[in-house]
Amino acid sequence: MTILAPARGAAFSDTQIDMAHGAGGKASRRLVEGLIVPAVMAGASGDALGDAARLTVGDAQLAITTDSFVVRPLRFPGGSIGDLAVNGTVNDLAAGGAVPIALVCSLIVEAGLETSVLRGELDAIGAAARRAGVAIVGGDTKVVEHGKADGLYVTTTGIGRIDARAALSAAAVRAGDRVLVTGHIGDHGITILLARGDIDLSADLRSDTRSVYPFAAALLDAVGGDLHWMRDPTRGGVATTLNELARDCRLGIVLDEDAVPVRDEVRGACELLGLDPLHIANEGQLVAIVAADAAERALEAIRGVPGGESAALIGRVDVAPPRTVVAVASYGGTRVVDMLVGDPLPRIC
Amino acid sequence: MTILAPARGAAFSDTQIDMAHGAGGKASRRLVEGLIVPAVMAGASGDALGDAARLTVGDAQLAITTDSFVVRPLRFPGGSIGDLAVNGTVNDLAAGGAVPIALVCSLIVEAGLETSVLRGELDAIGAAARRAGVAIVGGDTKVVEHGKADGLYVTTTGIGRIDARAALSAAAVRAGDRVLVTGHIGDHGITILLARGDIDLSADLRSDTRSVYPFAAALLDAVGGDLHWMRDPTRGGVATTLNELARDCRLGIVLDEDAVPVRDEVRGACELLGLDPLHIANEGQLVAIVAADAAERALEAIRGVPGGESAALIGRVDVAPPRTVVAVASYGGTRVVDMLVGDPLPRIC
Numbered sequence: 001m002t003i004l005a006p007a008r009g010a011a012f013s014d015t016q017i018d019m020a021h022g023a024g025g026k027a028s029r030r031l032v033e034g035l036i037v038p039a040v041m042a043g044a045s046g047d048a049l050g051d052a053a054r055l056t057v058g059d060a061q062l063a064i065t066t067d068s069f070v071v072r073p074l075r076f077p078g079g080s081i082g083d084l085a086v087n088g089t090v091n092d093l094a095a096g097g098a099v100p101i102a103l104v105c106s107l108i109v110e111a112g113l114e115t116s117v118l119r120g121e122l123d124a125i126g127a128a129a130r131r132a133g134v135a136i137v138g139g140d141t142k143v144v145e146h147g148k149a150d151g152l153y154v155t156t157t158g159i160g161r162i163d164a165r166a167a168l169s170a171a172a173v174r175a176g177d178r179v180l181v182t183g184h185i186g187d188h189g190i191t192i193l194l195a196r197g198d199i200d201l202s203a204d205l206r207s208d209t210r211s212v213y214p215f216a217a218a219l220l221d222a223v224g225g226d227l228h229w230m231r232d233p234t235r236g237g238v239a240t241t242l243n244e245l246a247r248d249c250r251l252g253i254v255l256d257e258d259a260v261p262v263r264d265e266v267r268g269a270c271e272l273l274g275l276d277p278l279h280i281a282n283e284g285q286l287v288a289i290v291a292a293d294a295a296e297r298a299l300e301a302i303r304g305v306p307g308g309e310s311a312a313l314i315g316r317v318d319v320a321p322p323r324t325v326v327a328v329a330s331y332g333g334t335r336v337v338d339m340l341v342g343d344p345l346p347r348i349c
Numbered sequence: 350m351t352i353l354a355p356a357r358g359a360a361f362s363d364t365q366i367d368m369a370h371g372a373g374g375k376a377s378r379r380l381v382e383g384l385i386v387p388a389v390m391a392g393a394s395g396d397a398l399g400d401a402a403r404l405t406v407g408d409a410q411l412a413i414t415t416d417s418f419v420v421r422p423l424r425f426p427g428g429s430i431g432d433l434a435v436n437g438t439v440n441d442l443a444a445g446g447a448v449p450i451a452l453v454c455s456l457i458v459e460a461g462l463e464t465s466v467l468r469g470e471l472d473a474i475g476a477a478a479r480r481a482g483v484a485i486v487g488g489d490t491k492v493v494e495h496g497k498a499d500g501l502y503v504t505t506t507g508i509g510r511i512d513a514r515a516a517l518s519a520a521a522v523r524a525g526d527r528v529l530v531t532g533h534i535g536d537h538g539i540t541i542l543l544a545r546g547d548i549d550l551s552a553d554l555r556s557d558t559r560s561v562y563p564f565a566a567a568l569l570d571a572v573g574g575d576l577h578w579m580r581d582p583t584r585g586g587v588a589t590t591l592n593e594l595a596r597d598c599r600l601g602i603v604l605d606e607d608a609v610p611v612r613d614e615v616r617g618a619c620e621l622l623g624l625d626p627l628h629i630a631n632e633g634q635l636v637a638i639v640a641a642d643a644a645e646r647a648l649e650a651i652r653g654v655p656g657g658e659s660a661a662l663i664g665r666v667d668v669a670p671p672r673t674v675v676a677v678a679s680y681g682g683t684r685v686v687d688m689l690v691g692d693p694l695p696r697i698c
Contacts, residue, residue, distance in 0.1 A: 001453065001487045017462045022492025031490060035464070039471030040454070040478065040485045053486035055451055057510055060407035066453040066506050067489045102404055104350065104415040105389065106504045108457070113366045115384070122388030129389065136389045137402035138350045140416045140504075141380060143371025144696060150497040155455045155489075155504035157415050161406055347493060 001051045001065040001092055002032050010034055018343075024235025024281075025340025029244075051231065052096035054162065061162040063098035065089055068155040072347045074121065076195035078187075078206030081154055082124025084283060084349055087209050089158040090132045091232040094213040095286060097166025097220070103129060103158045106140040110149035121152060132211040134158070165220045170248035172228040178295035179253060179315040180288045182215045182302050183208065185238055186266040186280035189345050193269070201272065203265035208284035214305045215286050222301030226294035233287050234349055236340040239278035241287055242325045243339040250323055255315035255337065257329040278327070279340045281348045289317060350400045350414040350441055351381050359383055367692075373584025373630075374689025378593075400580065401445035403511065410511040412447035414438055417504040421696045423470065425544035427536075427555030430503055431473025433632055433698055436558050438507040439481045440581040443562040444635060446515025446569070452478060452507045455489040459498035470501060481560040483507070514569045519597035521577040527644035528602060528664040529637045531564045531651050532557065534587055535615040535629035538694050542618070550621065552614035557633035563654050564635050571650030575643035582636050583698055585689040588627035590636055591674045592688040599672055604664035604686065606678040627676070628689045630697045638666060 012034030020027035052063035069085045079087075085105065093100045105125060109118065129136050187208040194201060212232055219227050229249075233241040238260075242253045255278075262270075262277045270277050284307070290298040295313055302311040315327075325337040361383030369376035401412035418434045428436075434454065442449045454474060458467065478485050536557040543552060561581055568576045578598075582590040587609075591602045604627075611626045619626050633656070639647045644662055651660040664676075674686040 001455075001489050012464065015464055017458045017464060017467060017492055018460050019492050019494065022458065022490055028490065035468060036471055036488065036490070039468065040475040040488075053451070053453065055486065055508065057411060057450065057508075058407055058409035060409045062406060062411075062508075064451065064453055064506075064508060065487065066455045066504070068455040068457050068491045068504060070457060070491045070493050101406065102402070102413065104402070104413055104506060106350075106415045106417040106506075108417050108419060108502055108504075109366050109371065111367050115361065115364055115366060118366060119384060119388065122385055126389040137404065138414065139385065139389070140350050141371055141377065141385070142417045142419045142502075142696075143366055143368050144419050144499060144502075145368065147496065148499040150493060153457055153491075153493075153502070155415070155417060155457075155506075157413075157453060157455075157504075157506035159404065159406075159411075159413060159508065347491075 001067055019346045020343040023340060023343035025240055051092035052098060063093050063096045063160040063162050065092035066155065066157040068153060069349055070153050070347050071192065071349050072150060073195055074151055076207055077191055079209040080121060080124045081152060082121035083128045083209045085154040085156040086125055086128035086132060087211050087283060088234065088349060089156040090134060091212045093158050093160035094216040095230050095232045097168045098160030098162045100132060100134040100158055100160045100213060102135050102137045103156055104138045105136055106155045108149055108153040109141060109143045110146060110151050111143050112146045113151055132213065163220055165224050167225055168229050170229060170245055173249040173251060173289050173317055175251055175317055175319045176292045177228055177289045177317040178292055178313050180290055180295065180298055181238065181261065181312055181314050182212065182286045182308050183310040184261045184263050185282055185285060186262060186277040188283040189280035189348050190266045190269045192348050193345055201269060203269060205265045208282055210284035210307065212284060212286045215302055215308060218301040218305050219288055219298055223290055223294040223298045226291040228289045228291065230286050230288040233285060234281050234283060237279040237281055238287055239276065239325060239337045240339045246323050246325050252318045252321040253315055253325040254318050255325065255327040257327040259312050259314045261310045261312050275344055278337055283349065350416055368695045369692040372689060372692035374589055400441035401447060412442050412445045412509040412511050414441035415504065415506040417502060418698055419502050419696050420541065420698050421499060422544055423500055425556055426540055428558040429470060429473045430501060431470035432477045432558045434503040434505040435474055435477035435481060436560050436632060437583065437698060438505040439483060440561045442507050442509035443565040444579050444581045446517045447509030447511045449481060449483040449507055449509045449562060451484050451486045452505055453487045454485055455504045457498055457502040458490060458492045459495060459500050460492050461495045462500055467501065481562060512569055514573050516574055517578050519578060519594055522598040522600065522638050522666055524600055524666055524668045525641045526577055526638045526666040527641055527662050529639055529644065529647055530587065530661055530663050531561065531635045531657050532659040533610045533612050534631055534634060535611060535626040537632040538629035538697050539615045539618045541697050542694055550618060552618060554614045557631055559633035559656065561633060561635045564651055564657060567650040567654045568637055568647055572639055572643040572647045575640040577638045577640065579635050579637040582634060583630050583632060586628040586630055587636055588625065588674060588686045589688045595672050595674050601667045601670045602664055602674040603667050604674065604676040606676040608661050608663045610659045610661050624693055627686055632698065
């Protein structure tokens with residue numbers, strides 16, 4: 001989800017919407033900041049909190065987040081749209097420092113969809129919710145004519161209770177902080193690309209779709225207030241997420257290119273296709289910014305969570321270059337890592 | 350929104366999904382009860398509360414509701430998909446006895462949509478939210494290829510705080526209670542039908558899309574605990590809503606056919622098309638069940654709210670016929686008013 005905070009961007013001047021506006025990179029940001037926020041902001045807005053908005057109701061500090069899922073194909077190695085719809089929303093809450101409480105789930109179904117396909121996704125939604133320990137309390141179903149959707153779209157909204165220990169914001173990030181990632185990056189995006197069969201390449205790869213709440217909870221348990229910021233790097237990948245942070249905290253992020261965990265299959269596919277693994281979507285990872293003193297403890301905590309064995313410290317925050325992400329390789333090369341531009345992998349989630 | 354409560358229906362045996370499954374009538378109910386609920390229920394479920402689910406977080410009693418909007422055309426006399434997306438969600442909260450607090454809004458955009466069209470709907474969303482006094486705190490945007498949507502689909506989720514005076518449930522409904530409707534029925538559905546231009550008929554008619562929160566608040570102010578149940582009768586119309594109530598409370602609903610406020614234009618279109626105004630969707634009305642002693646006070650309160658001048662008492666709850674809605678006309682005829690069957694007006698919201 002994108003938080004609606006006061007607009008900082010230029011007015012949106014594109015005459016029509018194209019795929020890149022939904023890709024989570026630069027074009028998405030222009031659309032949100034230049035068109036959506038100025039139109040719908042009702043004066044009061046929620047506080048930004050990762051990918052969830054913060055609300056205070058009575059004595060409860062709540063987080064709320066929503067996302068639509070339009071992934072193609074509906075099923076892929078490691079998961080399906082139903083898994084993504086639950087995990088993606090749970091993960092936005094978790095990255096916002098919230099304990100997921102309940103989800104609601106709205107379906108747009110294309111007429112003619114086989115019931116067996118719908119049943120499979122409903123089962124996936126139910127199973128993913130049980131695994132994540134969150135209740136689905138309601139939903140809606142609309143049906144549109146054949147040719148007016150692509151099988152099934154799912155919109156999931158989650159509500160959580162903010163963990164009192166979480167004091168996460170770009171403003172809390174300091175030069176010297178370390179950048180942690182919970183595991184291999186790019187698995188989801190490349191899995192989807194290969195599942196489409198558009199390119200002549202196969203690899204033994206699965207989507208990483210899962211709840212990252214256990215990682216978020218482990219970080220808060222281990223380092224508490226030394227956890228300064230976290231986000232789940234979905235559309236646009238780690239590069240886009242960290243560029244957003246760099247812009248928001250006005251500092252630089254210096255990545256150690258050799259330390260970033262990337263599977264050989266993902267690296268190989270990216271090289272063939274001219275893509276950067278840092279731009280590829282993840283659906284089961286967190287990127288966290290932790291105070292330097294607490295970084296090793298944070299890493300150890302994540303590695304102790306099942307599925308966190310490949311976690312790594314991949315860089316640091318620095319005063320320079322301001323508002324920029326760079327990657328330094330062992331052979332000495334330094335490159336600027338920009339936000340995602342265009343939409344090389346449409347409908348990835 | 351449909352609340353996910355333990356399933357009561359038979360297993361769903363249709364082999365594919367068709368338009369009727371999204372129409373809000375019998376087929377929708379079979380889909381929800383026979384397929385969706387058994388699959389996604391995670392053991393714990395929210396309490397049913399009109400069209401919103403109830404959650405307790407800290408000392409706050411919250412309501413949450415979600416709906417996808419797929420209306421065709423996007424704009425029609427009296428409103429547009431943006432108005433519906435805000436008002437529909439606000440209305441589910443209001444009908445659940447909750448004060449709307451915040452909305453999140455997720456867009457699925459068809460590539461190629463003109464920016465001017467999107468801007469128009471974003472403006473409509475912002476304006477409707479301001480009119481309803483509710484903040485939009487976040488959202489999401491996905492873009493799908495041309496031909497994989499129909500311009501724009503909007504999913505809106507709302508969170509509200511339950512009014513402590515609201516003790517609404519089918520179990521609170523008693524024989525002798527009166528049925529109140531806040532105004533003319535069927536305006537929205539017939540407006541959409543005419544806006545499509547599929548039938549050779551024109552009428553000076555506008556959608557009734559609006560927030561019904563002022564009506565709900567006026568009822569609670571005027572009669573408090575004597576308000577037993579309320580709902581906004583959208584897809585499937587007043588007939589489907591009251592059939593659901595009759596089934597849930599196991600009592601009969603006896604409508605006074607002559608008392609139901611229906612504009613001549615709506616009545617005329619329905620007669621020509623073989624439709625029943627009681628089956629036509631509304632987007633700005635409430636149906637309320639009020640204790641007999643409080644009914645006149647409730648009616649007076651609604652008539653005092655701008656837009657409530659046509660409110661009427663249209664029937665009563667009785668022990669017979671159980672679980673059934675009937676309509677009695679002044680000439681003495683009595684007919685059974687069933688739930689909506691099929692989908693005579695697809696994509697009405």
